[in-house]
Amino acid sequence: MEYTKYTKESWKGSVITSPLPPTLVTCGTVDKPNVFTVAWTGILNTQPPVTYISVRPERYSYNLIKDSGEFVINLTTEELVKAVDFCGVKSGKNTDKFKTMNLTTQDAFTVKAPILEQSPVNIECKVRNIVELGTHHMFIADITAVDAAIELLDKNGRLALEKAGLLAYSHGEYFSLGKKLGSFGFSVKKKKKHIKNKK
Amino acid sequence: MEYTKYTKESWKGSVITSPLPPTLVTCGTVDKPNVFTVAWTGILNTQPPVTYISVRPERYSYNLIKDSGEFVINLTTEELVKAVDFCGVKSGKNTDKFKTMNLTTQDAFTVKAPILEQSPVNIECKVRNIVELGTHHMFIADITAVDAAIELLDKNGRLALEKAGLLAYSHGEYFSLGKKLGSFGFSVKKKKKHIKNKK
Numbered sequence: 001m002e003y004t005k006y007t008k009e010s011w012k013g014s015v016i017t018s019p020l021p022p023t024l025v026t027c028g029t030v031d032k033p034n035v036f037t038v039a040w041t042g043i044l045n046t047q048p049p050v051t052y053i054s055v056r057p058e059r060y061s062y063n064l065i066k067d068s069g070e071f072v073i074n075l076t077t078e079e080l081v082k083a084v085d086f087c088g089v090k091s092g093k094n095t096d097k098f099k100t101m102n103l104t105t106q107d108a109f110t111v112k113a114p115i116l117e118q119s120p121v122n123i124e125c126k127v128r129n130i131v132e133l134g135t136h137h138m139f140i141a142d143i144t145a146v147d148a149a150i151e152l153l154d155k156n157g158r159l160a161l162e163k164a165g166l167l168a169y170s171h172g173e174y175f176s177l178g179k180k181l182g183s184f185g186f187s188v189k190k191k192k193k194h195i196k197n198k199k
Numbered sequence: 200m201e202y203t204k205y206t207k208e209s210w211k212g213s214v215i216t217s218p219l220p221p222t223l224v225t226c227g228t229v230d231k232p233n234v235f236t237v238a239w240t241g242i243l244n245t246q247p248p249v250t251y252i253s254v255r256p257e258r259y260s261y262n263l264i265k266d267s268g269e270f271v272i273n274l275t276t277e278e279l280v281k282a283v284d285f286c287g288v289k290s291g292k293n294t295d296k297f298k299t300m301n302l303t304t305q306d307a308f309t310v311k312a313p314i315l316e317q318s319p320v321n322i323e324c325k326v327r328n329i330v331e332l333g334t335h336h337m338f339i340a341d342i343t344a345v346d347a348a349i350e351l352l353d354k355n356g357r358l359a360l361e362k363a364g365l366l367a368y369s370h371g372e373y374f375s376l377g378k379k380l381g382s383f384g385f386s387v388k389k390k391k392k393h394i395k396n397k398k
Contacts, residue, residue, distance in 0.1 A: 003278055003317040006348035010308035013248040013342035019218055019367045042241030044253050045332035049212040054243050079202055085386035109209035118202040133244035143212035149205035161370040168218045168367055171360040177367055178377030187284035
């Protein structure tokens with residue numbers, strides 16, 4: 001196969017990694033929750049499962065997370081795109097984002113921070129340590145539980161996450177996920193051979 | 200708008216954050232390069248731009264990066280999906296992944312590690328420090344340059360990244376990006392009002 005080759009122009013460093021998950025992070029408590037949008041997140045370690053979120057210290061949620069040491073990363077879907085955008089632009093300091101965006105929470109299983117009911121997967125987190133990097137501080141956190149939507153479990157108990165319609169963020173724009181192009185390991189999978197009947 | 204509400208089942212912690220960018224990371228030198236797939240990456244800080252990759256220490260590339268302190272994150276596209284999968288499964292120790300997958304490199308602008316010609320965006324990185332977390336070690340790195348495909352610049356010099364056909368990774372599967380659903384800030388943008396002619 002011949003691939004496209006690109007000619008490059010070099011720019012100064014910037015944060016262009018794409019696509020990223022535009023997650024809704026919940027924090028505080030069920031009685032006094034906050035929610036805000038975070039795309040600066042990802043996986044740091046597989047075993048034990050460790051994640052992070054990077055947050056500007058001037059954000060309303062920053063101290064809620066710093067003080068409690070807990071938060072939840074809620075994966076987002078196409079139907080939530082307006083709420084995702086709104087919760088990234090507006091501050092919980094002067095807007096009730098749950099009410100405005102029609103979002104609701106329920107108790108988490110391992111942390112006091114609530115989980116978002118409209119998200120198909122909630123990732124419950126406990127902060128390990130905070131790394132100050134510049135505009136953002138990184139909360140490195142252990143994943144203490146993953147809450148999966150029962151509605152998306154298939155008959156084998158596997159989470160059919162491809163049916164959730166997850167949202168992606170790329171270079172200032174929100175996208176749906178498109179066509180499935182393969183599963184991990186497909187490039188080296190041996191094709192099943194037809195077994196010929198021996199004569 | 201009424202959103203779907205999900206009922207949750209709590210599982211033990213795992214690394215389910217999605218979608219993530221299944222990037223091809225290049226390291227070593229132009230004369231002796233290596234390439235491997237990394238989805239455990241993302242943005243840690245906006246200004247200065249800081250990123251990371253988390254790598255298993257037993258991987259062939261681990262020491263190349265540790266010794267040189269440099270690597271390049273290459274964003275990947277739909278047409279590269281087989282190469283992306285292959286470079287995540289096979290080791291550069293005993294396979295020439297460039298030759299097998301028909302990938303080529305060229306000189307980077309700020310680091311000795313090469314950039315991938317088949318990638319529309321190369322993110323050049325210099326390691327700040329290494330954090331050992333368990334199965335993976337995290338390389339925290341400054342982004343020293345971003346190399347953008349001239350073929351994707353529009354007439355205003357903006358990178359039309361949405362035309363690149365970026366690849367996404369979600370829960371063990373590769374996806375294309377689908378429909379564009381909005382741009383950052385769209386939820387609070389005021390609609391233009393028709394100006395009525397005063398009588």
